[in-house]
Amino acid sequence: MDLTLNWYLSLSAVLFTIGVLGVLLRRNAIVIFLSIELMLNAVNLTLVAFSQAFGDVTGQILVFFVMSVAAAEAAVGLAIIIAIFRNKVTVNVDEINLFRG
Amino acid sequence: MLAPFLFFLFAVLAVVGALGMLISRSPVGSALWMVMTLFAVACLYLTLNAAFIGVIQVIVYAGAIMVLFLFVIMLLNLEVAPRLGRLNGGKVVAFALGVAVLAQLLVVVALRLDVAPGALATPEAAAEAASAHNLGVALLTEHAFALEVIGVLLLAATIGAVLLAKKRFV
Amino acid sequence: MELPVLLILLPPLIGAVLNGVVGLFAPGYRRNEWLIGGLATAAVALPFAVAVSLFLGFHGEGTGHGAEVVRYFTWLAAGDLSVDFAYRIDQLSLVMALIVTGVGALIHLYSIGYMHGDPGFWRFFAYLNLFIFAMLNLVLAENLVVLFLGWEGVGLCSYLLIGFWYTNLKNSAAANKAFIVNRIGDFAFLLALFIVFAVVTDGREGAFGFDFTTLLASETLALFGAGTTLLVVLLFFVGATGKSAQIPLFVWLPDAMAGPTPVSALIHAATMVTSGLYLLARLSPMVLRAPTAMAVIAVVGALTAVVAATIAITQNDIKKVLAYSTVSQLGFMFMAAGVGAFFVSIFHVMTHAFFKGCLFLGSGSVIHAMHHVEHDLEHRGLIPGHHGSGAHSPHESEATQHPLRHDPLPYDGPFDAQDMRTMGGLRKSMPITAITFLVAALAIAGLPPLAGFFSKDEILFKVFEFGYNDQAWAFLVWGVGIFTALLTAIYMGRCYLLTFEGRPRWPGALDVKPHESPWTMTVPLVVLAFLSAVGGFLGLPAVLGESWIHHWLVEEGAGPVAEPAHELHVSHGMEWGLLGGGAAVAVLGLFLAWVRWGRRGLEADASLRRRLGFLYTLWSNKYFVDEIYDETVVSPVVEGSRRGLAPFDQKGVDGAVNGVARLVRGVAGRLRGLQTGVVQTYALYLVLGVVLVITLMLFV
Numbered sequence: 009m010d011l012t013l014n015w016y017l018s019l020s021a022v023l024f025t026i027g028v029l030g031v032l033l034r035r036n037a038i039v040i041f042l043s044i045e046l047m048l049n050a051v052n053l054t055l056v057a058f059s060q061a062f063g064d065v066t067g068q069i070l071v072f073f074v075m076s077v078a079a080a081e082a083a084v085g086l087a088i089i090i091a092i093f094r095n096k097v098t099v100n101v102d103e104i105n106l107f108r109g
Numbered sequence: 110m111l112a113p114f115l116f117f118l119f120a121v122l123a124v125v126g127a128l129g130m131l132i133s134r135s136p137v138g139s140a141l142w143m144v145m146t147l148f149a150v151a152c153l154y155l156t157l158n159a160a161f162i163g164v165i166q167v168i169v170y171a172g173a174i175m176v177l178f179l180f181v182i183m184l185l186n187l188e189v190a191p192r193l194g195r196l197n198g199g200k201v202v203a204f205a206l207g208v209a210v211l212a213q214l215l216v217v218v219a220l221r222l223d224v225a226p227g228a229l230a231t232p233e234a235a236a237e238a239a240s241a242h243n244l245g246v247a248l249l250t251e252h253a254f255a256l257e258v259i260g261v262l263l264l265a266a267t268i269g270a271v272l273l274a275k276k277r278f279v
Numbered sequence: 280m281e282l283p284v285l286l287i288l289l290p291p292l293i294g295a296v297l298n299g300v301v302g303l304f305a306p307g308y309r310r311n312e313w314l315i316g317g318l319a320t321a322a323v324a325l326p327f328a329v330a331v332s333l334f335l336g337f338h339g340e341g342t343g344h345g346a347e348v349v350r351y352f353t354w355l356a357a358g359d360l361s362v363d364f365a366y367r368i369d370q371l372s373l374v375m376a377l378i379v380t381g382v383g384a385l386i387h388l389y390s391i392g393y394m395h396g397d398p399g400f401w402r403f404f405a406y407l408n409l410f411i412f413a414m415l416n417l418v419l420a421e422n423l424v425v426l427f428l429g430w431e432g433v434g435l436c437s438y439l440l441i442g443f444w445y446t447n448l449k450n451s452a453a454a455n456k457a458f459i460v461n462r463i464g465d466f467a468f469l470l471a472l473f474i475v476f477a478v479v480t481d482g483r484e485g486a487f488g489f490d491f492t493t494l495l496a497s498e499t500l501a502l503f504g505a506g507t508t509l510l511v512v513l514l515f516f517v518g519a520t521g522k523s524a525q526i527p528l529f530v531w532l533p534d535a536m537a538g539p540t541p542v543s544a545l546i547h548a549a550t551m552v553t554s555g556l557y558l559l560a561r562l563s564p565m566v567l568r569a570p571t572a573m574a575v576i577a578v579v580g581a582l583t584a585v586v587a588a589t590i591a592i593t594q595n596d597i598k599k600v601l602a603y604s605t606v607s608q609l610g611f612m613f614m615a616a617g618v619g620a621f622f623v624s625i626f627h628v629m630t631h632a633f634f635k636g637c638l639f640l641g642s643g644s645v646i647h648a649m650h651h652v653e654h655d656l657e658h659r660g661l662i663p664g665h666h667g668s669g670a671h672s673p674h675e676s677e678a679t680q681h682p683l684r685h686d687p688l689p690y691d692g693p694f695d696a697q698d699m700r701t702m703g704g705l706r707k708s709m710p711i712t713a714i715t716f717l718v719a720a721l722a723i724a725g726l727p728p729l730a731g732f733f734s735k736d737e738i739l740f741k742v743f744e745f746g747y748n749d750q751a752w753a754f755l756v757w758g759v760g761i762f763t764a765l766l767t768a769i770y771m772g773r774c775y776l777l778t779f780e781g782r783p784r785w786p787g788a789l790d791v792k793p794h795e796s797p798w799t800m801t802v803p804l805v806v807l808a809f810l811s812a813v814g815g816f817l818g819l820p821a822v823l824g825e826s827w828i829h830h831w832l833v834e835e836g837a838g839p840v841a842e843p844a845h846e847l848h849v850s851h852g853m854e855w856g857l858l859g860g861g862a863a864v865a866v867l868g869l870f871l872a873w874v875r876w877g878r879r880g881l882e883a884d885a886s887l888r889r890r891l892g893f894l895y896t897l898w899s900n901k902y903f904v905d906e907i908y909d910e911t912v913v914s915p916v917v918e919g920s921r922r923g924l925a926p927f928d929q930k931g932v933d934g935a936v937n938g939v940a941r942l943v944r945g946v947a948g949r950l951r952g953l954q955t956g957v958v959q960t961y962a963l964y965l966v967l968g969v970v971l972v973i974t975l976m977l978f979v
Binding site for chain 2: 022041042045052053056071082088
């Protein structure tokens, strides 16, 4: 069958959804982060797919930037987790609820 | 013939890896499944003739970011998560939401929203466009400002991460 | 004309604010009685001088009936309503302004002596000036809204001044009563205003501001149908009964005697109570178009006059006698208004201001002297002392008791400086007060050639003339008027005789004598007595000469006060007969009074009680009107409020307000649960929101 753009987009959608489920369902902060990375990857896939379809390099430039930001975000986020862990000795998000109303 | 086969192979690998990451009870396991996913996605980039990006994916994501994750997991010495907990309302809602998101995305794709500016490119043209040379030219001319900003962002992230993770501020 | 009007209106206001504010914030100022009193008196004397100069220079040319209208600025402007702060200088308003400021200035002077030593001296003069300001607004107003402003203002000042010694609950209750009863009248006034507005704006183009030039023009008056005119006039009349103490709203005036006597003189004799008459005179073109209403006005006036006169004969408090006398004389004025002789009612307003003002000030002088007598008697132990403590204890009297015999008082309770039963023979110690009081009493009785004779007789004549013109009911009114004139002479004679003649009836009268009042009090008495004597010549009846006041106010159809056209005129011979009859009635009444009270003193009261029996009880209890009102109106309203409105307010209104607060708090408490503090929950909300938005975008 014809390998069109839609296959890649569908795959990207599935990966994105799995990432969303990970963010909403898992209680371990690290795994939540991994899920976020997964979502970003899904988006990257979409961008590259479009870029290939239209022959436009802008999509891949964007992927470039997304990756950089993801890297920066991962670094800072993990540093935060480490800092929290120092205080509460847990990465279970259910227990990190100081902002409870 | 080859292209669809490759696509499906790597697609399945990616999804399996993602699901594995989702379901795995140990954080190390999750990280490793994630690595598998990242590799699969990198191969998918290659099938899309985006060679440079594919390599960058492996180097940056799988090589640097995942290593960082594993470092932190080891550092925190996390325990294995217990078996699946009780099914409560929140989990059901979350699952339903996830399904809704998937449904919406697929609907959008199916609707074939035509935002294309014209004909699709050929694989050779795409490969030519995605070459490192063209990417570099575009980065340093059209998107030079963004490039600089990214640089500053990375600097800020570095400083921030170091400060946050230190034991004491002085 | 703008400056003179300002010079009339503003000085009293400035005086009130100055005395009030400085007195309030600088307690040291309050001791300068001459400064305060002088300032306040000057603030009324200046407008009087300006009014006199305007009066002398009034030419009767210019707009309409010679009136001059001064507009200052627009006060209210909304849709068809456009009310200005505008004042009118014409014959009627000038006469009223002269009375208000002239008599007012005299009473201010009097008050300096009367209120001497009172800790609220500064407050008194501030209120008094404020009253003059409000009253001037009332009489000089060019439109009904500014008039109503003055109307309400005098009601307010009346309340403030009646309850001046507010530490005594009785005084505050009297002030409340005055204000609340007045309010009923004011409500009717407002209803009349609303109807006028509706009718006039319906039938006429452009904005309407209740101004008299527009309202009283024949085209505007023609817009009102017969029924509407009747209703409007009756509503205005109800308002007038409130302010001018006629049946059914007169009950506040006797109670208002709780205020200081200058207040009774100024407000409840000379000025405020005449506002109702002024209103009718001002609206005379409209009133003349409602003959049924006029009949009602005349009958109510007559009824009030006779009822009040019968009560006055039985009263022992000198101020109460004068209060009921005022109600009765106001009834006379309404009788005149009811037969269309508005200018005569204004004439009687003027003469009444002179003699009633003099009578009240004279009674104040007497009360002032009797207060000194009371202090003296307490000091000597001849009566139980109670000043300063408010209640007299039997132990106290024993402690100060002297071996002197002290007679029991002819009434229950402590010594009352206002009760005539413990007065008598004051002519010898207070000659000026006695003579001025006598002159004023003769004037009100209607003895020629004093002022009261001319004004009262003119009223009765006009009533008779009205009856002569095929309005037979007017003859009945005339008859009631004649009878009331007789009663007036009787009770005024009794009042004078019991107070000033005979032997002193207070305990220890041989040793304790009163003394004449200071010049600040006697000078106004003399001036007013003089005016009571000669004031009548302003309005001579037709047989005797030209009536200046008729010419001034009515000006053969061109003046501000209208009058009905009569076909039949009473012959000169009959007019002489009526004049003579009126004089005879006055002489007869005075003679009867002298025979009974002049010769027998208090014993005549007892014999009268025996003769009249049940009637006397009815009269001395003022026909039980207060009790009836209490039963039928006041108690149900109070009970209804307590049972119905109070719970509604506490549970309904408060409940609703508190309920809203509880609801908000409850909802907020529930919503708090949404903020779990767990970031994952917030991520959930985020995704939920995104899903919803995308659904909307896709399918809407």
